[in-house]
Amino acid sequence: MDTPKSKNITIKNIKKGINVKTIAELANVSPVTVSRILRGKNKRITKTTEKIKSIAQQLGYKKNLIARSLKTGKSWSIGVLISEINSSFFPEIIDGIESVLYKKGYGMILANTHENPEIEAQGLHNFVSRQVNGIIISPIIDNINEQYFWELKQREIPLVVIDRKYPFVQCDFVGVEDKLGAKNGVNYLIKSGHIKIGMLTGPLNSYTGKERLEGYKEALMENGIEFKKRYIVEGSYVNLINIGIEKGKELIQKSPDITAIFCGTDETAIGVIKYLKKIGKKIPEDISILGFGDLPIATMVEPQLTTIKQPLYEIGKQAALLLCEKIEETNKNEKQTILLKTELIIRESTKKIINSSIK
DSSP states (O other), X not given: OXXXXXXXXXXXXXHHOOOHHHHHHHHTSOXXXXXXXHTTOXXXXXXXXXXXXHHHHHHTOOOOHHHHHHHHTOOOEEXXXXXXXXXXXXXXXXXXXXXXXXXHTOEEEEEEOTTOHHHHHHHXXXXXXXXXXXXXXXXXXXSOOHHHHHHHHHTTOOEEEESSOOTTSOOEEEEEOHHHHHHHHHHHHHXXXXXXXXXXXXXXXXXXXXXHHHHHHHHHXXXXXXXXXXXXXXXXXXXXXXXXXXXXXXXXXXOTTOSEEEESSHHHHHHHHHHHXXXXXXXXXXXXXXXXXXXXXXXXXXXXXXXXXXXXXXXXXHHHXXXXXXXXXXXXXXXXXXXXXXXXXXXXXXXXXXXXTOO
16 A cells, blocks of 8 residues: 655655644644544545545554543543443443444543442542543442542542442433333232232342332232331342352242242342252243243343343443533533333243233
């Protein structure tokens, strides 16, 4: 491929340092024009646009993020703090976040808390030290570390919370309709003839754990079914499949009469299925299982899991869009809550049973 030539710039100089001015002289336009086009600010496709992009590509031009940061006073980086990187819940969310940040010119710094509050606090501290322009966090518990929350506020670092909401702190939040999704799922079980429905919840000090339990309770109440505490076992969000095995055993031993189990996550549901198979139970012939999430593993288990789908990619995308709005100050002060709809996905792990008390 031939390298563009210019009277003012030699091949030797081009190889030494390629920048916006180099491309501008080769294209015979101003540096401002080159900068706008390479940053995607000029939406019209013209011969000049194509020429500048072609020269940049031939020269192997890369944006100098350090120079860009010095000029704009921005680090062009976003901190993303997730609670458990080993969970199959997060990859789609991260994809959604990246899809926005890439187009906006931001880099992503990803950190994992392992559901540990000390690591979460350290992660937030590291992001502040790196002077990130904004943070997206999936918190481990409801009570955010106040020291770092106020530090973010003082430094005017925008924060968007995803999945688990802080009930006592005004934050921008993107999640799903957890309560309604759970309610719809349990209503489906009830309409399928089940009235003895157990639930393996998430941790009840978490927003999602509490909301999904409330949805379960509302479905029972609206159908005139008594709520029984012995049908409820609290789980956690760490080692989810193992938790499903352990807590599934506890639930069955406490309440052997249940005909269906609603699990707060797909992974705990898979753990429950593993336990039930081990003790000789058939799913769904002996007991129906309902999950929450519609993660990729929901179709890898036998039988395939009936579940409540969360739009994970869209959660990440909306969180990143909202954060960029805050950074660009188009919507700085108003706190927003975005709740996305869930969807019941019926597969093979649930079945209708005959129950004369259900109409």
